[in-house]
Amino acid sequence: MVTESPAVTSAGSPPGDHDLEPRSTRERILDISLDLFTSQGYDKTSLRQIAERLGFSKAAIYYHFASKEEILLALHLRLHEFGREALAQLDSSEATPEVWASLLDRMIEQMLSQRALFIFHERNQAAIENLHQERHEADHDDLQMRFRQALSNRELPIEVRVRMACAIGAVMGSIAFAGDVFGDVPSDELGAMLRGAVGSLLELPSS
Amino acid sequence: MVTESPAVTSAGSPPGDHDLEPRSTRERILDISLDLFTSQGYDKTSLRQIAERLGFSKAAIYYHFASKEEILLALHLRLHEFGREALAQLDSSEATPEVWASLLDRMIEQMLSQRALFIFHERNQAAIENLHQERHEADHDDLQMRFRQALSNRELPIEVRVRMACAIGAVMGSIAFAGDVFGDVPSDELGAMLRGAVGSLLELPSS
DNA sequence: GTCTATATAGGGATAGAC
DNA sequence: GTCTATCCCTATATAGAC
Numbered sequence: 001m002v003t004e005s006p007a008v009t010s011a012g013s014p015p016g017d018h019d020l021e022p023r024s025t026r027e028r029i030l031d032i033s034l035d036l037f038t039s040q041g042y043d044k045t046s047l048r049q050i051a052e053r054l055g056f057s058k059a060a061i062y063y064h065f066a067s068k069e070e071i072l073l074a075l076h077l078r079l080h081e082f083g084r085e086a087l088a089q090l091d092s093s094e095a096t097p098e099v100w101a102s103l104l105d106r107m108i109e110q111m112l113s114q115r116a117l118f119i120f121h122e123r124n125q126a127a128i129e130n131l132h133q134e135r136h137e138a139d140h141d142d143l144q145m146r147f148r149q150a151l152s153n154r155e156l157p158i159e160v161r162v163r164m165a166c167a168i169g170a171v172m173g174s175i176a177f178a179g180d181v182f183g184d185v186p187s188d189e190l191g192a193m194l195r196g197a198v199g200s201l202l203e204l205p206s207s
Numbered sequence: 208m209v210t211e212s213p214a215v216t217s218a219g220s221p222p223g224d225h226d227l228e229p230r231s232t233r234e235r236i237l238d239i240s241l242d243l244f245t246s247q248g249y250d251k252t253s254l255r256q257i258a259e260r261l262g263f264s265k266a267a268i269y270y271h272f273a274s275k276e277e278i279l280l281a282l283h284l285r286l287h288e289f290g291r292e293a294l295a296q297l298d299s300s301e302a303t304p305e306v307w308a309s310l311l312d313r314m315i316e317q318m319l320s321q322r323a324l325f326i327f328h329e330r331n332q333a334a335i336e337n338l339h340q341e342r343h344e345a346d347h348d349d350l351q352m353r354f355r356q357a358l359s360n361r362e363l364p365i366e367v368r369v370r371m372a373c374a375i376g377a378v379m380g381s382i383a384f385a386g387d388v389f390g391d392v393p394s395d396e397l398g399a400m401l402r403g404a405v406g407s408l409l410e411l412p413s414s
Numbered sequence: 415g416t417c418t419a420t421a422t423a424g425g426g427a428t429a430g431a432c
Numbered sequence: 433g434t435c436t437a438t439c440c441c442t443a444t445a446t447a448g449a450c
Contacts, residue, residue, distance in 0.1 A: 040337070041334060043251075047443075056417075059416080059445085059446085059447095060416045063415060066445095125329070126247070127248060127333075129248070129330075147384075162389065162404070163400075167377070169378070171376070173375060173376015174369060177354075190369065194373070197373040265435095266436080274426080
């Protein structure tokens with residue numbers, strides 16, 4: 001699959017310039033794909049299905065995206081935007097529990113405003129990881145990678161690192177694992193509770 | 208897909224009786240599949256690949272499993288065994304924070320002794336959920352479903368339910384999300400830390 | 415930009431020899 | 433129990449008309 005793409009347009013810019021129209025077909029494709037990929041999974045979703053919902057035919061999609069994988073990538077990058085500042089924070093300072101807490105603090109807002117995107121991401125981990133193995137932009141750009149990296153930092157005691165892992169797990173779990181269980185809870189309330197939970201996890205008696 | 212299977216052998220018992228041999232081909236197929244499904248994802252793994260590793264041909268697998276999905280199911284059921292007692296506990300009593308804590312207490316041991324299985328499960332959520340939608344044994348048997356059900360219980364205050372979700376997220380995240388980051392930490396140590404984290408999350412000041 | 419038609423391949427599954 | 437050979441379907445992707 002994907003034997004060799006000679007000139008990858010990276011973020012998936014189509015041949016022509018449709019950057020002019022604010023929310024055009026390209027965005028619609030992404031929205032529909034997000035929906036289908038989340039409910040059925042990436043692999044079980046065919047381009048035909050996507051085209052069906054769009055109202056036009058399969059081949060039309062290829063005008064906007066070079067391949068099915070490009071759609072997945074574009075969606076992944078959408079999510080990625082939200083991780084940019086978090087990454088910056090991880091770059092500038094060591095990942096102490098304090099930094100971690102403020103990092104999660106920001107993330108909670110973003111996750112809550114983009115639940116669908118996170119759930120999609122969680123449910124399609126396998127597909128997305130395959131993407132990373134094929135391209136190589138992943139290594140230091142990817143959020144998850146960077147988190148793992150931070151958690152691997154031997155300079156921090158293992159107790160602290162595990163707590164940090166728990167904190168991120170608690171946040172992601174409450175959104176992704178729980179699915180729509182808390183769907184009716186207002187975001188700011190849920191956010192406050194999650195911040196509280198993170199606080200409980202990271203306030204170590206030893207510090 | 209899977210138009211209608213007239214007589215599903217449920218757990219996937221093969222035509223003949225090979226229950227005699229202790230760890231035969233069937234188990235080897237599962238072991239190899241677990242490995243491949245985890246690293247590449249279910250959909251990207253072909254039966255040919257599995258057969259290759261086994262040392263014999265694709266068609267031979269069909270003697271042991273009626274379909275590729277049966278392999279996935281069998282693997283899912285492996286994991287499921289570990290959730291049985293947890294389910295029993297959820298049945299017998301209301302899911303209070305105390306019950307939840309002791310439930311997670313058990314789960315932590317099991318997850319740590321079966322990390323590979325849990326990681327496989329997490330990375331292939333989409334595929335497994337598709338399985339659930341096709342068959343119908345899922346509804347009240349599935350672990351994840353039951354957890355969500357418990358988290359939906361309106362009789363508990365939302366703060367408590369969110370904390371419970373955080374607790375399970377913390378545990379699963381530290382094992383699945385973190386991947387092999389804590390692979391070198393002895394299970395009993397890691398277990399102790401996770402139990403500590405669960406404790407911090409579930410001990411609410413209000414109680 | 416969107417369509418139809420078509421090329422192509424890969425993978426799941428079956429039949430039947432050994 | 434394992435193998436070979438083969439069927440068949442689906443899905444990606446391309447070519448070219450409109």
